[in-house]
Amino acid sequence: MTNRIPKLFIYSFVLMAVLGIGVWLGRSGINNPSISENRQQVTDISGNVNAKDSIVNKSEEKKTNDNNKTNDIQSVEPSSINSIRSVKVKRVLDGDTIEIEGGERVRYLGINAPGSGQPFFTEATRENERLVVGRTVNLEFDIQTQDRYGRLLAHLWVGDVLVNKEIVKNGYAVSETIQPNVKYQDLILKAQQEARTACRGLWAGLCSQKSESSCIKIVNINADAPGNDNENKNGEWIEIKNTCSKAISMASWLLRDSSASNKYKFKNFTLDGAKSVIVYSGCGPSAKDKLYWQCPEGKYAVWNNTGDHAFLYDASDNLVSEYQY
Ligand SMILES: [Ca+2]
Ligand SMILES: [Ca+2]
Numbered sequence: 447m448t449n450r451i452p453k454l455f456i457y458s459f460v461l462m463a464v465l466g467i468g469v470w471l472g473r474s475g476i477n478n479p480s481i482s483e484n485r486q487q488v489t490d491i492s493g494n495v496n497a498k499d500s501i502v503n504k505s506e507e508k509k510t511n512d513n514n515k516t517n518d519i520q521s522v523e524p525s526s527i528n529s530i531r532s533v534k535v536k537r538v539l540d541g542d543t544i545e546i547e548g549g550e551r552v553r554y555l556g557i558n559a560p561g562s563g564q565p566f567f568t569e570a571t572r573e574n575e576r577l578v579v580g581r582t583v584n585l586e587f588d589i590q591t592q593d594r595y596g597r598l599l600a601h602l603w604v605g606d607v608l609v610n611k612e613i614v615k616n617g618y619a620v621s622e623t624i625q626p627n628v629k630y631q632d633l634i635l636k637a638q639q640e641a642r643t644a645c646r647g648l649w650a651g652l653c654s655q656k657s658e659s660s661c662i663k664i665v666n667i668n669a670d671a672p673g674n675d676n677e678n679k680n681g682e683w684i685e686i687k688n689t690c691s692k693a694i695s696m697a698s699w700l701l702r703d704s705s706a707s708n709k710y711k712f713k714n715f716t717l718d719g720a721k722s723v724i725v726y727s728g729c730g731p732s733a734k735d736k737l738y739w740q741c742p743e744g745k746y747a748v749w750n751n752t753g754d755h756a757f758l759y760d761a762s763d764n765l766v767s768e769y770q771y
Contacts, residue, residue, distance in 0.1 A: 536549075564706070
């Protein structure tokens, strides 16, 4: 009798240890659903770059304090890194924004599709509809989860397709790098290069322009005005050159940046052969070699100091020249 008590004690201990290991193994399995496997594969490609970007971010923010427009996806919320939420898409608002069931809006990260009234707005909206409308999708969050309009900021997955990248790859949006939400930016930039080379969607104009239009090129942008750009808009400018010898009418041509809201429409302007025109971001008296983006002046300068994208379209909405920095 006195010998059986320690034996019972040892058996119970062994049994509890075996049960404990079983429970631990079970939990590990639950933590690996297929979506996180998909996500992990892509993270491996760009993980190093992301780590570098997030370190750079703090000092960049300080540098750009005197910058211009408040970008339309500037964010206010701290992070819940890599969290995933499954939602149903109710409707598409444009090429980079949707409404999900329950009424929340989602702005895709890392890309910019043409806004209302800009060339390719309708096509981009349709492309987004084709990819997501009525579907259950996974929202993957980056560092910031919401913008100042209360929209969710996310990378959007349909199965293993990253919709943000797919839209850029098919030529319906461009890459827009907004720190610190840059998890897939390398993939998106690669997709943009592919679309541009293949002349897809909004890039088609570059491959099929009239010989006359191809004379006109964006050659330079001075994005950082001396001092506070918003108070010195004319310290910012873009230079457009006629590389041919004959004069070319730019009446009703359109110049825009990467945002949905900043655009400049040329009136009755003709650019003489082998000459340049500078378009300043503020207001002033126009001349043959000078034009002004905002008269009267708005609140913000035009060109982002840390990187932006200029697009020039002819009167038939064909892309004539673009310039990214
Ligand atoms: Ca400045
Ligand atoms: Ca600027």
